[in-house]
Amino acid sequence: MAGGEIWVLPAFGQGHLFPCIELCKLVTSRNRKATLVVSSILSSSVPSTFHDHPLTDVIVVPADPPRGGSDGIQLHMERGKAQLADFLKELLTARLGSSTWPVCAVLDVLVISGWAAEVFDKFGVRTVGFFTSGGCSAAMDLAAWKGSPLDIEPGETRLLPGLPEEMGLTVSDLKRRTSVARLRKWGQQQGHGAGSDTGPGSSRPLGLGGPPRMPGEKPYWVDPTESSIALVINTCHDLEGPFLDYLANQVGKPVWGVGPLLPDQYWMSSGSLVRDREIRPSKQSNVTEEDVIRWLDSKPRGSVIYVSFGSSVGLTTEEYDTLAKALEGSAWPFIWAIQPGSGGSREGYYPNGLEAKVRERALIITGWAPQLLILSHSSTGGFLSHCGWNSTVEALGRGVPFLAWPIRGDQFYNAKLVAHHLKVGYRVSDDDLVMVKKEEIVKGIDKLMSDEEVKERAAKVSGMFQGGFPASAVADLDAFINFLT
Template structure:
């Protein structure tokens, strides 16, 4: 019987997608993998994974709250409570049923690190899984140790142990506090925030992962070798760079257009994947700017309006993915009152009519992998979330980086300073981004053929598929836990 590993993702597609791919990689190494998810995520898991050999989906039923809350903290707390109860029931049943197999190990999303206590109670060792990259973790740790808050204007401060390209400036410190917030609230499930509140603060994840026996990071040596090594040295635990976890067919289809709908659940959108592909087919190679800020964070309302004005004034073709309530609930300005905006407000109003076929505005879900793999796409204006970052790197698309919060700042610096495959939208993203920042950045990016060549050269590291260093790391992880399992 195959050794069994449980995988516990954080809610949200940016965490679920890498966990699903991890299941496949471990199953291919003859581990039975059990993906433990909330029943609310059931529809997001494709049939192909449910039918995958040695993969089991174990859903924890979540009842809707008795009183809907407008406070995210309350909804997260309720979610955690129900997941905790479900995990205890599953583990208790496995413990008392002699025909059941107790998991050999658990791989737990870093944002679910409060579940370590539950697994320890049932003597199941756990590994922490970082779905973001190694650079952000390394920079947060290094800034905590160096605490470079006295950096002066025009000065750069090296972070000991990290590449010189990651040296800190005043602008870097200001970026980290673009949207000042209160310290993270503490709950019985741990801190609700997982990145430092202020530059130089101790990263909350450092203590959170203390009970784990090792760390998996959704990255590879080909992109982040010095940062993986730094994190491993500082934590004193085994650290495996095992990603980036994108669909297997993505890695195998380099040089061709990749269709998202075959591997990701299609969600609500005003444009079909086929319509997006046909629109891109009408544009010259490398001529289209793709703009997407993900599903959780984005610029302020004022900045969305600046972006709309810049795109209208530009002569460049573009695809802009605009999420519901764009500009209404993020950024430094206060959210609009409920009666002052429609429930689902999209910016910009009327832009599609004004720009005609030069632009394609997608409201809702977008086939991002298709867009990034299409030869007409020449640049990516991105918030630099980690999944979006590696998806574009793998297809040789250079960046116009517009980070908003958390690890996005480190990802943006990795892209622009270390890997050198993009530009920052502004020298100081702690300030409101202006129309001229955007128009200048678009032209600079799409006119820079050397930048494009560097991006293509970087993507060539993956021309033979999933990173070779990550294959070796997954093999090493398998050997490690099997050896540890025999010891216990």
């Protein structure tokens, strides 16, 4: 059939959009046309340079903006799926037999579920499942389901055949996402019903609907990717080789690690500052990049701990209060990035009075924070993070060790990867079933920032990034493109 474009469909959210943009750019580097199919709600976040490339195209799917209210987010997600499905059917019908027909559709596994795969299957377009998260979380979910280790006793570690011993499951691993009280509290603060699965206590991705899945249950991506010809994952064999090999053996189809999918400037700026404003559209913030650089320049090398929970997840108000008290009680200087809407309120959380108490030891950023810049500055010595995959690989590539505070989904396994497999950090608490205490946070910060061995291991891991985009990812990218042709 005519055509040869590779279409890429991200899920909702910038954490899914940005890796998809980078994947498109990699496809064009092999002289293949890449078309990004994106909701109009996310289209403004696509850089102008992407539009200008001769081998990239952007198809914008009209979508209604999300409503407020108790069911606003969930209704928006469901309507967005229906709009996208109808739009794709009309688009594919109009392009039948043309030079713009897709040879393959790379579907984020969060949109591949049901309708998306069915639409492309109906038109005879091959699909590839795309994980914007890493290989460890997918492999651990699959192994936990296949092994059905739901009878683990307290104090026991259950090894998972085919995976590293240090990644064995514990009772905490299995029960960590069943904290109904925490989920209900978050849902009430957000205006959702008590049974909402869109909060940080859920193991299901934001907006997928249905009851939360517990560890040990069938992973949500298994059935939808059944018809996919391959899986592509935002990682590389250098970083997560055992997990990619496990997945390939289990699913019986090619599994390629073509990441980490970070901007070109990230790979070209080894040893120097990465300027976020040159890479991603700037958003509203109370500081400029110059403000951040001046503040970091005033601090000793490796002395600053950076605190951020990403753009789409967050703590409860009580947890934010505990964190504020811990940062006050710690002796280390810190940058704390707080997103709008954090703490479950429209206004967002703010630690009133904290700056006056700690003075020049704190830089509190409300709104957009230049994370790549912060992580690449020599004064940054630690990262208190939720361990979202984008944040995880950004810090790994710059040799910044972690104090992991996972909140939902793949973040728990990312934290386990960081603390147990790569050994480049610690968990803020070993028990996910209880509220984290102030003393644990203070102790964790001190332990992380004073541990030279952890810093050395983090620097060693970052070494695989110093030569630019990992060689193993280049090899898998070529294998992926060759497979399609």
